[in-house]
Amino acid sequence: MPFVRKEIRSLGATWNDTTLWYATAVGKLKERSFTDPTSWWFLAAIHGFHPVVWTEFGFMDDQTPMPTPDRLALWSQCQHQTWYFLPWHRGYLYAFEEIVRSVVVAEGGPADWALPYWNYSKDAAARVLPEAFAEATLPDGSDNPLFVPRRYGDGTLPITIPPFSVSLQALNASTYTGGDDDIPPGFGGPETPFHHGPEIQTANGAVESLPHNVIHGDVGGAEPGTDPNQWFNLGLMSMPITAGLDPIFWLHHANIDRLWTIWSAMPGHADPTDGDWLDGPADRGFAMPLSDGTTWQFTASAVTDTRAQPLDYCYDDETPPVLPSRVATRMAGLAGRAVAPAGAGAVREVEMAGGDPELIGASDGEVRVAGRTRAEVKLDEAGVGTLRTSLARAAAAGGGAAEEPARVFLKVEGVRGTADAAVYHVFVDIPPNADPADYPERLAGALSLFGVSDASAAGGPHAGNGFNQVFEISGIVDALHLSGDDLARLDVQFVPSNKASEASNFAIRRISVFKLGE
Amino acid sequence: MALSDARHAPVAAIVALCSGTEIAWPVPGAGAAAGHRPGALAWLIMLLAMAPLLRIEVGLLWAAALPRRRLTAVAAFAGAYAAPWLALGFAALAAPAPAPVALAAGGALVVAWSCAPLRQHCLNACHARPSVRAFGPAMLADAGRWGLRTGALCTALCGPAMFLATRLPYHLPAMAAVVLLAAAERRRPPRPPAWRLPLTGRPPLPWEARIISPPPNPAQT
Numbered sequence: 001m002p003f004v005r006k007e008i009r010s011l012g013a014t015w016n017d018t019t020l021w022y023a024t025a026v027g028k029l030k031e032r033s034f035t036d037p038t039s040w041w042f043l044a045a046i047h048g049f050h051p052v053v054w055t056e057f058g059f060m061d062d063q064t065p066m067p068t069p070d071r072l073a074l075w076s077q078c079q080h081q082t083w084y085f086l087p088w089h090r091g092y093l094y095a096f097e098e099i100v101r102s103v104v105v106a107e108g109g110p111a112d113w114a115l116p117y118w119n120y121s122k123d124a125a126a127r128v129l130p131e132a133f134a135e136a137t138l139p140d141g142s143d144n145p146l147f148v149p150r151r152y153g154d155g156t157l158p159i160t161i162p163p164f165s166v167s168l169q170a171l172n173a174s175t176y177t178g179g180d181d182d183i184p185p186g187f188g189g190p191e192t193p194f195h196h197g198p199e200i201q202t203a204n205g206a207v208e209s210l211p212h213n214v215i216h217g218d219v220g221g222a223e224p225g226t227d228p229n230q231w232f233n234l235g236l237m238s239m240p241i242t243a244g245l246d247p248i249f250w251l252h253h254a255n256i257d258r259l260w261t262i263w264s265a266m267p268g269h270a271d272p273t274d275g276d277w278l279d280g281p282a283d284r285g286f287a288m289p290l291s292d293g294t295t296w297q298f299t300a301s302a303v304t305d306t307r308a309q310p311l312d313y314c315y316d317d318e319t320p321p322v323l324p325s326r327v328a329t330r331m332a333g334l335a336g337r338a339v340a341p342a343g344a345g346a347v348r349e350v351e352m353a354g355g356d357p358e359l360i361g362a363s364d365g366e367v368r369v370a371g372r373t374r375a376e377v378k379l380d381e382a383g384v385g386t387l388r389t390s391l392a393r394a395a396a397a398g399g400g401a402a403e404e405p406a407r408v409f410l411k412v413e414g415v416r417g418t419a420d421a422a423v424y425h426v427f428v429d430i431p432p433n434a435d436p437a438d439y440p441e442r443l444a445g446a447l448s449l450f451g452v453s454d455a456s457a458a459g460g461p462h463a464g465n466g467f468n469q470v471f472e473i474s475g476i477v478d479a480l481h482l483s484g485d486d487l488a489r490l491d492v493q494f495v496p497s498n499k500a501s502e503a504s505n506f507a508i509r510r511i512s513v514f515k516l517g518e
Numbered sequence: 519m520a521l522s523d524a525r526h527a528p529v530a531a532i533v534a535l536c537s538g539t540e541i542a543w544p545v546p547g548a549g550a551a552a553g554h555r556p557g558a559l560a561w562l563i564m565l566l567a568m569a570p571l572l573r574i575e576v577g578l579l580w581a582a583a584l585p586r587r588r589l590t591a592v593a594a595f596a597g598a599y600a601a602p603w604l605a606l607g608f609a610a611l612a613a614p615a616p617a618p619v620a621l622a623a624g625g626a627l628v629v630a631w632s633c634a635p636l637r638q639h640c641l642n643a644c645h646a647r648p649s650v651r652a653f654g655p656a657m658l659a660d661a662g663r664w665g666l667r668t669g670a671l672c673t674a675l676c677g678p679a680m681f682l683a684t685r686l687p688y689h690l691p692a693m694a695a696v697v698l699l700a701a702a703e704r705r706r707p708p709r710p711p712a713w714r715l716p717l718t719g720r721p722p723l724p725w726e727a728r729i730i731s732p733p734p735n736p737a738q739t
C-alpha cells in the first residue's frame with residue numbers, strides 16, 4: 001500500500017494531524033546542525049545556497065559549521081530550465097518526505113505520514129495560502145515552525161494567488177521535451193546536461209513556468225514599500241537559493257509533482273524514452289541524503305513511476321482536470337465557431353508533424369522592461385505570407401481541416417535582472433492605455449523572474465545570458481488574421497501582475513516570433 | 519613560390535592565402551629554426567581546424583536569423599571572426615625567427631598567461647551572447663560585431679600559444695595541440711577568474727559562481 005499524499009485542505013481543520021505533525025517535524029529538523037545532511041538547513045541548501053544571503057537573512061553566521069566537502073557536493077543541485085526539472089524535484093521531495101516521516105515516527109506520530117500538497121488550482125478558496133502556514137503560533141501557543149516572516153505575497157494578507165497564476169494550461173502540452181529552439185517549450189523543459197549553460201538553450205518548460213515559477217514569486221514576493229530589484233528585500237520563496245527554507249515550498253512542489261503524474265497518464269502523453277534523460281545527467285549525478293545517513297544516487301528512470309520502489313507513494317487525486325483541447329479550440333476559432341467540432345481530436349497537431357521553427361519577426365534588439373512597458377515586434381513579410389496562406393486554408397476548410405495550420409510562438413529571449421519575485425503578464429496587441437483586464441483573450445502568458453539572478457551572474461552557469469520564456473500565441477494571431485490585421489507588427493505589452501512587481505525591472509536580449517509548421 | 523625576405527612576408531601571405539600555396543617562413547640568417555618551414559598555409563589550415571569550435575555560435579545565429587538571411591548572417595560572423603586571426607597570422611609571418619632565449623621567455627609568458635585570472639575572464643566573456651537584430655543592415659552589423667568580438671577574444675586567448683607554436687621545430691603538431699587544447703577549454707562552463715592551470719578544477723556550483731559578483735551589502739544602501 002503506497003503512502004498517500006493528500007490535499008492539505010481536504011485534511012480538515014487548520015491544525016489537522018498531518019499538518020501538526022509536519023510542523024512538529026520541521027521544528028525538530030531546524031534544531032539539527034548545518035553539517036547534518038538530514039537537517040532543515042542542509043535539505044534547503046540542496047536546492048540552493050548563498051552564504052551572504054543566508055547570513056543576511058539570519059539563518060547562519062561566521063560561526064556556523066559547514067559540512068565536509070563530500071557533503072557540500074550535495075548542495076545547490078536544483079534543476080531549472082531543463083528536462084530534469086521534474087525528476088530531480090521528485091527525488092528531492094521523496095528524500096525530504098522520508099526524513100520528515102522518520103522524525104514524525106520518532107516523535108510518536110503515524111507511520112503512514114505523507115507530505116500534504118497545496119492544490120491552489122482547485123477553486124477560489126484554495127488560492128489562499130493554507131492557514132497553518134500563516135499563523136504565528138501552534139495551538140499550544142509555541143512558535144509555529146511553518147510560519148515564515150519573509151513571505152510577502154503581493155503585500156496584502158492573507159497571501160492569495162491571483163487566478164491566472166493557477167492556470168493548468170501546461171497540461172495541454174503534447175510532448176514532454178521542448179522542441180528545437182524551445183519551440184514548443186514542452187511540458188517538462190528542454191534537453192540539457194546537468195549544468196546547462198550559455199551555449200545550450202535554457203528555457204522554462206510549460207509546467208515549470210506556469211504554475212511553478214509564478215507561484216514562487218506570488219508567495220515569496222518582496223517586502224512592501226521596498227525595492228524589489230534588491231535581493232535582501234525578497235521573500236524566501238522568491239529565489240531558488242532560499243526557497244527550500246520556506247515550509248510551503250514542499251507543499252507547492254508536491255502539487256507540481258502531482259501535475260506531472262497527471263500529465264503522464266493523460267492520453268497521448270509520454271515521458272521521454274531517451275537514454276540521456278532516463279540515465280542522465282552524465283556530467284553530475286543526482287544524490288540525496290536519507291534518514292539512515294546514507295546517500296541515495298538516482299536517475300530519472302528511478303522516479304518515473306511513483307508507485308514503484310523506492311518512491312512508493314501516490315496522490316489522493318490524480319484525475320486530469322477537464323481542459324478544452326488546444327487544437328480543437330483553435331480549429332473552432334478559425335472556423336468561426338465557439339464550440340469545438342465533433343471529432344476534432346482527429347486533427348493532426350503541428351507538433352506531431354515536426355519541422356523546424358522559423359523566425360518570422362523580432363524586436364529591434366534589446367528591450368528594457370520597467371513597470372508596464374510596450375515593445376514593438378516587427379514581422380517579416382515573407383514569413384507572414386506563408387503563415388497567412390496556412391491560416392486561410394484552415395479557415396476555408398471550416399471545421400473540416402485534417403491538419404492544424406502553422407503555430408506561432410512568442411519567445412522572450414535572454415531575460416536578465418535581479419527582481420526574482422516579479423511576475424509580469426504578457427499581452428499582445430492591446431491599446432496602449434487600455435485596462436488589460438478587458439482583454440483576457442490577448443493574454444499570451446505570465447513571465448516569472450524566479451531564478452533570474454542566478455541566470456544573470458556573469459561567471460555563473462548561464463554565463464549571464466539569462467533564460468528564455470516561450471508563449472504560444474497561435475490563438476491571438478488567428479484572431480488578428482480573421483479581423484483583417486495585416487500582421488506587419490505585433491505590439492507586446494508587459495504588465496506587472498501585482499503591486500509588488502510594479503517597481504521591478506529587467507532586460508530582454510530580444511523578443512522573437514517563431515512559426516512552426518506550414 | 520617561395521619568398522624569404524621578411525619585408526615581403528605580408529604580401530607573400532596574402533598571395534599564399536589566395537592561392538593556397540605553401541610558402542616558407544622568412545628566416546633571416548641561419549639559426550636553430552632554419553630547417554623548419556611553417557607557412558601561411560599552416561595558419562590557414564589552423565584557422566579552418568578551429569571552425570568547428572564555432573558550431574555553437576553558428577547554430578544560435580542560424581536559428582535567430584530570418585530563414586533567407588541565415589547564410590548571410592553566418593558569413594558576416596565568420597568573416598569578422600577570421601579578421602583578428604589573419605592579422606596575427608600576418609604578424610607571425612613578418613616576425614623574425616627568435617633566438618632560443620627569446621623562445622624560452624616567450625614560452626614562460628604563454629604559460630603564465632594561460633593561468634591568469636584575466637584570461638579566465640576572457641573565457642567567460644566568450645560565452646556571452648549578444649542581441650542580433652533580424653532586419654536590415656543591423657543584422658549584418660550585429661552578426662559581424664559578434665564575430666569580431668569572438669575572434670578577438672579567441673586571438674587573445676590562444677593567439678600567443680599559436681604564435682609560439684609556429685616558432686617551434688615541429689610547428690604543425692604544436693599548432694594542432696593548441697587547437698585541441700582550445701577545443702577542450704571552450705566547452706567548459708564559465709567560472710570565477712583565479713590563478714589556475716588550464717583545464718584543471720571542477721566547475722563551480724551556482725552559489726560559488728554568484729560569489730564573484732557578491733550581492734550589494736544592505737548596510738551600504
Ligand SMILES: [Cu+2]
Nearest residue numbers: 212216243253
Ligand atoms: Cu520550485
